[in-house]
Amino acid sequence: MELLRTHIGTSLRSARTSQNRTLRDVARQARVSLGYLSEVERGQKEASSELLNAICQALGLSLASVITDVAHEIKTTESVKLVVVDAA
Amino acid sequence: MELLRTHIGTSLRSARTSQNRTLRDVARQARVSLGYLSEVERGQKEASSELLNAICQALGLSLASVITDVAHEIKTTESVKLVVVDAA
Numbered sequence: 001m002e003l004l005r006t007h008i009g010t011s012l013r014s015a016r017t018s019q020n021r022t023l024r025d026v027a028r029q030a031r032v033s034l035g036y037l038s039e040v041e042r043g044q045k046e047a048s049s050e051l052l053n054a055i056c057q058a059l060g061l062s063l064a065s066v067i068t069d070v071a072h073e074i075k076t077t078e079s080v081k082l083v084v085v086d087a088a
Numbered sequence: 089m090e091l092l093r094t095h096i097g098t099s100l101r102s103a104r105t106s107q108n109r110t111l112r113d114v115a116r117q118a119r120v121s122l123g124y125l126s127e128v129e130r131g132q133k134e135a136s137s138e139l140l141n142a143i144c145q146a147l148g149l150s151l152a153s154v155i156t157d158v159a160h161e162i163k164t165t166e167s168v169k170l171v172v173v174d175a176a
Contacts, residue, residue, distance in 0.1 A: 005137045046137060049091035052092055053090070053092075063090050063092065063162055064159065070155060070159070074151055074152040
């Protein structure tokens, strides 16, 4: 089962690491705790919509671009699973 | 500020009403309370990823299709706001 928070976390972590930024840096700028951001990135915590926006802003990304990326990732993962089921 | 939960709620409500289904029907099938579904649809509560999946399933929709719709809606709203700012 694909979980939205897993994909959001992966997308945020990928954006942060591609910018060569630390959890500490992004967490400080977004005004969230380092532990919170780390849990969100690992898909262990649901980010509230307000804090998701703060994290997107800290990364210089629009919410639209993050959610578009997430939609694409979920679609790809769901398609791969369908292919595997078909092949079974 | 665009909130993810507002767009998710709008998308779920739109899917449900286009299927001519009641909150009660979808809530029962998704095994969530009617009050919870109603709050999620109105963007007043963050749906957990697990319950979002249950609601999508009850509506016969993939998570990917709902999030793709949400991404499109956020993009459109953000674009409209940019145009309004430009025109101001």
